[in-house]
Amino acid sequence: MKQQSSRTEEPHLSNVENPSRPVNSARNDVFPSSTPDNSSGESATKSSKSLWTNLKFVRLFMAYALATFGDWFDALAIQIMVAYRWGADPLIIALIPVCMAVPGILFGSVAGALADRLHKVRIMILCDGITIALTVGILFAPSPAWLLPLLALRAMMSVFHVPAQQALTRQIVAEEQLFQASSLNGFVNQCAKIAGPLLGAVVLAFFSPQICILINASARLLSGAVLWPLRRLVEKKEALVTDEHNEENQKEPETFFKQWQQGWKYLRHTHTVRNTIVFGCLGLMSILMVEYQFTTLFREIKPGNESMLGWLGSSVGAGAVFIILLLNRLPRLGYGWGLGGGYFLIGAGIAGLGWVGPDTSTAWIIMLGLCTGLGNGLFMVTMNYLLQKETSPDYVGRVFGIQNSLYSVVLVAAPLAGGAIIRSAGPSPTFQMIGLATLAIGLTGILFQRMLWSLNRRSTSSEKVGSAQQGVS
Incomplete structure (x- = not known):
């Protein structure tokens, strides 16, 4: 249940928020006010237009859709190739998600700093090109010994690709349309999770896994081609600091290492963004403990009904x-209701699966899957929008890079911990316990949302960036 997000653009980037005002606005809602900033009549005019009139956003949206669809098409083929065609050991199969998570741990924060420092569209195009080459390499991989390093390198390209996308979205989409852009990309991601494996299975029924891998390479090629006209896009830097001390420091060229440090300092001094990432890590840890164990649960309670897993996956996506x-x-939704409510629904769905028995009907499984999917979509869209809106534009890449790094650590640790708990306690009790823990995390987010995401406790953008830079100096 991962989350991914989207990105967009405007001709001269003039719809970035007014640098003279704090980046973190005085509203704790997912849907920003439709009232335009009085200091920018031009921004108000642009924000009133449909998001689809922004041709740069359309290009980025198409590129994201192609890349996401290809990835899901590819994932099923690789599993089939390793498990059935090569007959690999279960340990080798278990190493696949680990190899794909390690690059995020090692390079997540570095990739975020590079996204804020370098040209974002060119980073994305370069990552698409290298991904094509690595995917072709996977196509001809003779054994798992070749496959695992190639998968790790390809995952590294995504580590560098995502922060660049997020940072570009924050720059080129009007603040009033950031939520719409995030939800559109979330919609594509969820559709790809359903349609990608389904169509991939159809292709596998008539052709080999290599055809699916080739389709992924083609999708990445189209993604790079769609982005190619944007390679000369002029990116405008936001003037974020106002005090004299930091103005003097900004005159000196910043090294990459200093910018990397500033990303961590910024996160430490930004109340809303820091709490959001920590809250996300806690909930994600609970979810990932059981996400890869649905087959274990259904194998125990309904050993002769393999279709249950398919019904569950489809209902979650729906x-x-x-x-x-x-x-x-919706006209308005609070951060606490989006983040806390999302985890509450996910926890309720997981806990409910823990009480499923041999006589439980398929309809009940579908209802629990729908509940889990509602929570997943609610949390994912709110999280991506919050991090884009509440982060200063010059720090979006670094914040998403740090988030990717921390989430990758969870991605490695949580499934191992969940497997150990299931081995000692059994699948059903583990699902009940983990589900209730996730539900409690969500309820905490709802009840204490004013404390976690309140605006009156936030400092202004210049104060936060100033304190971060002084800490680095």
């Missing part, structure tokens, strides 16, 4: 798509 479409029509 629930996420439904809530994302609904969020686009």
Whole structure:
């Protein structure tokens, strides 16, 4: 249940928020006010237009859709190739997600700093090009000994690609349309989770796994081609500091290492963003303990009904798509209700699966899957939007890079911990316990949302960036 987000653009980047005002606005809601900033009539005009009139956003959205669809098409083929065609040991199969998570741990924060320092579109195009080469390499990999390093290197390209996308989105989309852009990309991600494996299975029924891998390479090629006209996009830097001390420091050229340090300092001094990432890590740890164990659960309670897993996966995806479409029509939603409510629903769905028995009907499984999917979509869209909106534009890449790094650590540690708990306690009690823990985390987010995401405790953008830079100096 991962989350991914989107990105967009405007001709001269003039719809970035006014640098003279704090980046963190005085609202604790997912849907920003429709009232435009009085200091920018031009921004108000642009924000009133449909997001689809922003041709640069359309290009980025198409590129993201192609890349995401290809990745899910590819994932199923690789599993089939390793498990069935090569007959690999279960340990080798277990190493696949680990190899794909390690690059995020090692390079997540570095990739974020580079996204804020270098040209974002060119980073994305370069990553697409290298991904194509690595995917072709996977196509001809003779054994797992070749496959695992190639998968790790390809995952590294995504580590560098995502922060660049997020940072570019923050720069080129009007603040009033950031939530819509995030939800659209979440919609594509959830649709790809459903359609990608389904269509991949159809292709596998008539062709080999190599055809699916080739389709992924082609999708990445199209993604790079769609982005190619944006390679000369002029990126405008935001003037974020106002005090004299920091103005003097900004005159000196900043090294990459200093910018990397500033990303961590900024996160430490930014109340809302820091709490959001910590809250996300806690909930994600609980979820990932059981996310890879659904087969273990159904194998124990319904050993002769393999279709249950398919019904569950489809209902989770359908629930996420439904809530994302609904969020686009809501006038207002608090951060606490989006983040805490999302984890509450996910926890309720997981705990409910822990009480499923041999006589439980398929309809009940579908209802629990829908509940889990609703929570997943609600949390994912809110998280991506909050991090984009509440982060200063010059720090978006670094913040998402740090988030990626921390989440990758969770991605490695949580499944191992969950497997150990299931081995000692059994699948059903573990699902009940983990589900209730996730539900409690969500309830905490709802009840204490004013403390976790309140605006009256936030400092202004210049104060936060100034304190971060002074800490680095």
